[in-house]
Amino acid sequence: MLNNIKAAWRLLRRLSGDDAYERYLEHFARHHNVDCLHACDRPLSKKDFFKQWQDEKWHGVKRCC
Amino acid sequence: MHKLLKKIIWILITLLGVAAVTGIALNRGEHINALWFVAAALSVYSIAYRFYASWIAAEVLTVDDTRATPAERLDNGKDFVPTNRWIVFGHHFAAIAGPGPLVGPTLAAQFGYLPGTLWILFGAVLGGCVQDMVTLFLSTRRDAKSLGQMARDELGPLGGTAALVGTFSIMIILIAVLGLVVVNAMKHSPWATATVAATIPIAMIVGFYMRFFRPGQVLEASALGVILLLLSVVAGGWIDNHPELRKLFDHEGLMLAWCVMAYGFAAAILPVWLLLAPRDYLSTYIKVGTITLLAVAIIILQPEVKMPAMTQFIDGTGPIFGGKLFPFVFITIACGAISGFHSLIASGTTPKLLINERDIRMIGYGAMLLESFVALMAMIAATVLDPGVFFAINSPAGVVGLAEVDAVAKISSWGFPVTVEQMQLLANQMGESTLFARTGGAPSLAVGMASIFGSAFGEKLLALWYHFAIMFEAIFILTTLDAGTRVGRFMLQDMLGNFWPKMGETSWAPSVVFTSALVVGGWGYFLYIGVIDPNGGVNILWPLFGIANQLLAAIALCVATGILVKSDKFKYAWVTGVPLLWLVVITSSAAWEKIASDDVRIGFFAGAEDLAAKLAAGSFTPEKAKIAPQLIVNLQLDAWLTLFFVALLWLIVFDMLRVSYRYLVGKSVPPLAEVSYSPSRLIEEWVRD
Numbered sequence: 012m013l014n015n016i017k018a019a020w021r022l023l024r025r026l027s028g029d030d031a032y033e034r035y036l037e038h039f040a041r042h043h044n045v046d047c048l049h050a051c052d053r054p055l056s057k058k059d060f061f062k063q064w065q066d067e068k069w070h071g072v073k074r075c076c
Numbered sequence: 077m078h079k080l081l082k083k084i085i086w087i088l089i090t091l092l093g094v095a096a097v098t099g100i101a102l103n104r105g106e107h108i109n110a111l112w113f114v115a116a117a118l119s120v121y122s123i124a125y126r127f128y129a130s131w132i133a134a135e136v137l138t139v140d141d142t143r144a145t146p147a148e149r150l151d152n153g154k155d156f157v158p159t160n161r162w163i164v165f166g167h168h169f170a171a172i173a174g175p176g177p178l179v180g181p182t183l184a185a186q187f188g189y190l191p192g193t194l195w196i197l198f199g200a201v202l203g204g205c206v207q208d209m210v211t212l213f214l215s216t217r218r219d220a221k222s223l224g225q226m227a228r229d230e231l232g233p234l235g236g237t238a239a240l241v242g243t244f245s246i247m248i249i250l251i252a253v254l255g256l257v258v259v260n261a262m263k264h265s266p267w268a269t270a271t272v273a274a275t276i277p278i279a280m281i282v283g284f285y286m287r288f289f290r291p292g293q294v295l296e297a298s299a300l301g302v303i304l305l306l307l308s309v310v311a312g313g314w315i316d317n318h319p320e321l322r323k324l325f326d327h328e329g330l331m332l333a334w335c336v337m338a339y340g341f342a343a344a345i346l347p348v349w350l351l352l353a354p355r356d357y358l359s360t361y362i363k364v365g366t367i368t369l370l371a372v373a374i375i376i377l378q379p380e381v382k383m384p385a386m387t388q389f390i391d392g393t394g395p396i397f398g399g400k401l402f403p404f405v406f407i408t409i410a411c412g413a414i415s416g417f418h419s420l421i422a423s424g425t426t427p428k429l430l431i432n433e434r435d436i437r438m439i440g441y442g443a444m445l446l447e448s449f450v451a452l453m454a455m456i457a458a459t460v461l462d463p464g465v466f467f468a469i470n471s472p473a474g475v476v477g478l479a480e481v482d483a484v485a486k487i488s489s490w491g492f493p494v495t496v497e498q499m500q501l502l503a504n505q506m507g508e509s510t511l512f513a514r515t516g517g518a519p520s521l522a523v524g525m526a527s528i529f530g531s532a533f534g535e536k537l538l539a540l541w542y543h544f545a546i547m548f549e550a551i552f553i554l555t556t557l558d559a560g561t562r563v564g565r566f567m568l569q570d571m572l573g574n575f576w577p578k579m580g581e582t583s584w585a586p587s588v589v590f591t592s593a594l595v596v597g598g599w600g601y602f603l604y605i606g607v608i609d610p611n612g613g614v615n616i617l618w619p620l621f622g623i624a625n626q627l628l629a630a631i632a633l634c635v636a637t638g639i640l641v642k643s644d645k646f647k648y649a650w651v652t653g654v655p656l657l658w659l660v661v662i663t664s665s666a667a668w669e670k671i672a673s674d675d676v677r678i679g680f681f682a683g684a685e686d687l688a689a690k691l692a693a694g695s696f697t698p699e700k701a702k703i704a705p706q707l708i709v710n711l712q713l714d715a716w717l718t719l720f721f722v723a724l725l726w727l728i729v730f731d732m733l734r735v736s737y738r739y740l741v742g743k744s745v746p747p748l749a750e751v752s753y754s755p756s757r758l759i760e761e762w763v764r765d
Contacts, residue, residue, distance in 0.1 A: 027294045029293070031294075066348060067154055068353070069348040071424060071563070072420040073356075074171055075171060075415065075418060076411055076625065
C-alpha cells in the first residue's frame with residue numbers, strides 16, 4: 012500500500028515536472044564529467060535550470076483544440 | 077486453457093459491444109441508460125485497440141522495439157528525454173485534449189444522440205486514432221520532425237506550404253470560435269465573469285511562485301493555484317449577490333469580446349512563465365480532475381438519456397446550426413472523432429520523449445481513444461437534459477425569438493416541450509438570471525454536468541457545480557486561446573522572416589507587438605462578427621472550424637499515405653487512404669454546401685444575398701440595418717475562406733497522388749527521409765522503470 016502511494020507520488024511529480032531538476036542532475040552526472048579531472052562543467056542552479064526548462068517547454072505547438 | 081480463456085473473454089467483449097451498440101441504435105421513444113453508451117464505448121475501444129491497432133503496429137508500420145528512438149539517440153536532458161511511457165501518455169493526452177471534444181458533441185446533439193455517438197466511436201477507432209498513431213510513428217522515424225517538415229521532405233514544397241498555411245488558418249478560426257464560446261458563457265453573468273477573470277491573477281500568482289519564490293516547486297505552486305481557483309468559484313457567488321460589485325462584472329457580449337482580445341494580446345507578448353505556463357498547469361489539473369469526476373459520476377448515477385435517438389433536424393433545419401446530417405454531423409463532432417490538430421502534437425513534441433517504438437500504439441492510438449471517450453461524455457451530458465431545455469439554452473435568439481415566451485412556444489412546437497417557469501427555475505438553481513440563448517455549448521454542458529454532479533454529490537450545490545463547470549471550460553479555452561495566439565505569432569514571425577529577417581527574431585519587440593496584433597486582429601475580427609451576429613455566430617464559425625480541422629487531418633493522412641506507398645506498402649495504403657477519402661468526401665461536400673447552398677442558413681453567399689435584399693427592402697430595424705453590411709461582408713469572406721480551404725485540400729491530395737503514381741511507375745520521387753537503423757541500448761534499462 013505504502014509502495015503504491017509512493018509510486019503514485021513519483022508519477023505525479025514526474026508528470027508535473029516537479030522532479031525535472033533532479034532528473035537533470037542525474038542526466039548531468041551520467042553524461043557529463045564522466046572522466047574529467049580539473050575543468051569540470053558545473054550543472055545549472057535550480058533557478059536557472061527551471062527558467063530554461065520552462066521557456067523551452069513553451070516553444071512550438073503545445074496545446075490542441 | 078489460458079488461450080481458450082482469452083478467446084472466451086474477447087468473444088464476450090464482442091457480444092457486449094454488439095449488444096450495446098445495437099441497443100443504442102435501435103432504441104426508439106424510450107429513455108436509455110447512459111451506461112449503455114459507456115459499455116458500447118469500452119467494448120469498441122478494447123476490440124479496436126487489441127486487434128486493429130496491434131495489426132497496424134505489427135504489419136503496416138512494422139514497429140521495431142530494438143530500434144533506438146530520437147529520445148535515446150538525441151538525448152540532451154531537456155527536450156529530447158527518454159521518458160516512461162505512462163508519463164509520455166499523460167503529456168500527450170494533456171496536449172491533445174482541449175475544449176473541442178466538449179463543444180462539438182454538444183452542438184451535434186441537435187441531431188439526436190445517435191449520429192454523433194456512432195461517429196465518435198467509429199470515427200475515432202478507424203480514423204482519428206489511426207492518424208495520431210501513424211503520424212507519431214512517422215515522426216519518430218524522422219528525428220521528431222514536425223508535420224510541415226515531413227510534408228515538405230516526403231511530398232515536396234507544395235505539401236509543406238499547405239501544411240503551414242492550413243495550421244495557421246485553423247488556429248485563427250479555432251481561437252475565434254473558442255473565444256465566442258467563453259463570451260456566450262459570460263455575458264450578463266457576473267458570477268461566471270468574475271470567476272473567469274479571477275483565473276488570470278491566480279495564474280500570475282502561481283507563475284511568480286514557481287519562478288521566484290520557490291523556483292521549480294511545480295506541485296506546491298499548482299496545489300496553491302487549484303485551491304485559489306476553487307475559492308474563486310465560491311467568491312464569484314458572493315460577488316453575484318453583492319448589489320454594487322456585481323455591476324462591475326455584468327457585461328454585454330461585445331464588451332466581453334474586447335476584453336478577451338485584450339487578454340489574448342497581453343498573453344501573447346507577456347513572458348510565458350508569468351501567464352501561459354502556470355495557467356497551463358492549472359488547466360491540466362482541473363481538466364483531468366473534472367473529466368475523471370464526470371466519468372465517476374456517470375457510472376454512479378447512471379443517468380437516463382432523454383434526447384431522442386434522432387430528431388427531425390437531420391433534414392437540415394436545426395436551430396443551433398443549419399445543415400443536413402450528412403455531412404454536418406462529421407464536421408461538427410470534429411475533434412472527438414478525428415482531429416488534424418493532433419498530428420501537430422504527435423509530430424515534433426511527443427516523439428522527443430518516446431523510449432521505444434513499441435509504445436507508439438498505446439500513446440498514439442490509446443490517447444485518442446481516451447479523447448473520444450471525453451467526447452462521448454460530453455454527448456451524454458448534453459443528452460441527459462430535457463430536449464426542450466437543451467434547445468432553449470442553445471438556440472440563438474435570431475432563430476427562436478428574443479422574448480422568452482416566443483422561444484418556448486417555438487421550441488415546444490418542435491415537439492420538445494419546455495416552459496418559461498421551468499427555464500426560470502433552472503436558471504435560479506444555477507445561480508443565473510437566464511439560460512436562454514446561451515449558444516456555444518459551454519452553458520448547456522455546464523448545466524448537464526451540474527445536474528449529473530448535483531445528483532451524485534449533492535443537489536444543494538447546483539449553482540456551485542454550474543459555475544465550476546463554466547470555470548473548468550473557460551480556463552482551458554483561455555489556455556488554448558493564449559497558447560494558440562502565441563504559436564500563431566511565432567509562425568507569422570517565421571513567415572515574415574523570409575522577407576525581412578529582422579521580423580523573424582522572436583524577441584525583437586516591434587516584431588513581437590506587430591505580429592501579435594496581427595494574429596489577435598485575425599481571430600478578433602471573427603469573434604467580433606460572431607458576437608454581433610443575432611444568429612449566434614457559432615452557426616457560422618463552428619462549421620468553418622470543423623472544415624479547417626478536418627483539412628489538417630487530411631494533410632496528415634496524405635503525408636502518411638504517400639509514405640506508405642513510397643515504403644512499398646501499397647497494399648496497406650487503405651489504412652490511412654480510406655479515412656483520407658472519407659475526409660475528402662465530407663469536407664468537400666460540407667464546403668460545397670456552405671458555398672453553393674440556396675438555404676440562407678447554410679450557404680454563405682445565399683445568406684449574404686438574403687441580407688442584402690432585406691436591407692435594400694428596408695425590412696430591418698435601424699439597429700439591425702446598422703450591422704447588416706458587416707454581416708454581409710463577413711459571409712462573403714467566409715465563403716471565400718471555405719473555397720480556399722477546399723482548394724488547399726485538393727491541391728495536397730493531388731500532390732500526394734502525383735508522388736504515389738510516380739513512385740509506382742518507377743519515376744523519381746523525393747526519397748524516404750527515414751533515419752537509418754541504430755540499435756537501442758535502453759531496452760533493459762528502462763523496462764524496470
